[in-house]
Amino acid sequence: MKYLVGCAMALSFAATGSPAAQADSAPTCTDTPNSYTAGWQTGWASYQAAQKSPSSGAATRTVDLPITINAPIDKVWTVYSNLRNDIGRHPFLKDIITHRTCTDGVTQTIDFTALENVPMGSVDYPAKTQAEQRLYPADRYYLTDSYDDPGIITHQKITFTDNGNGTTTVNEHISFTANPVLIGFTADNGISSHKAYQAALKRDIENGTL
Secondary structure, eight states, X not given: OOXXXXXXXXXXXXXXXXXXXXXXXXXXXXXXXXXXXXXXXXXXXXXXXXXXXXXXXXXXXXXXXXXXXXXXXXXXXXXXXXXXXXXXXXXXXXXXXXXXXXXXXXXXXXXXEEEEEEEETTXXXXXXXXXXXXXXXXXTEEEEEXXXXXXXXXXXXXEEEEOSSSOEEEEEEEEEEEOHHHHHHHHHHHHHHHHHHHHHHHHHHHTTOO
């Protein structure tokens, strides 16, 4: 899932230096260790290192993907910000594995691994995207950052606008960063998959499935 924009607010995950929400008050966190957690920790350490020392040879593509949904903002926010609703609607996504959830009463942070089958020619590549979602419900936006081997980073900011007529416009502002050899494939696949699940979420919100 090529998610995200903004730097992660960090708190250590166990004793491994993994991030979670940070605010004025100490967050309450729930850990759910599993067989994918070590991979998340390794991938997130690589992400943090890349944020501190960006590669001068990397290429970045940025896109805005707006969509208007015929439903009130509270409904759209609740459905759209729930990662589980992407499963079966995002064309590559097979499952979401959560490692830690934190809340400080203002922000909720979710550290997770997205299991994906990414098409590469005639075969699918089983990718494991290491990611963090940070939700700001009072301000109606969330951020997601993700890391994939080999060094593919995505920043995403999703904003929700009440149009005043019972409809809501959601905009996904996404930046893809990768080796120049991979940036075209990464961005094209990321954009097409995001458009596909946006359309599926719109359909299922409007028809009452969600």
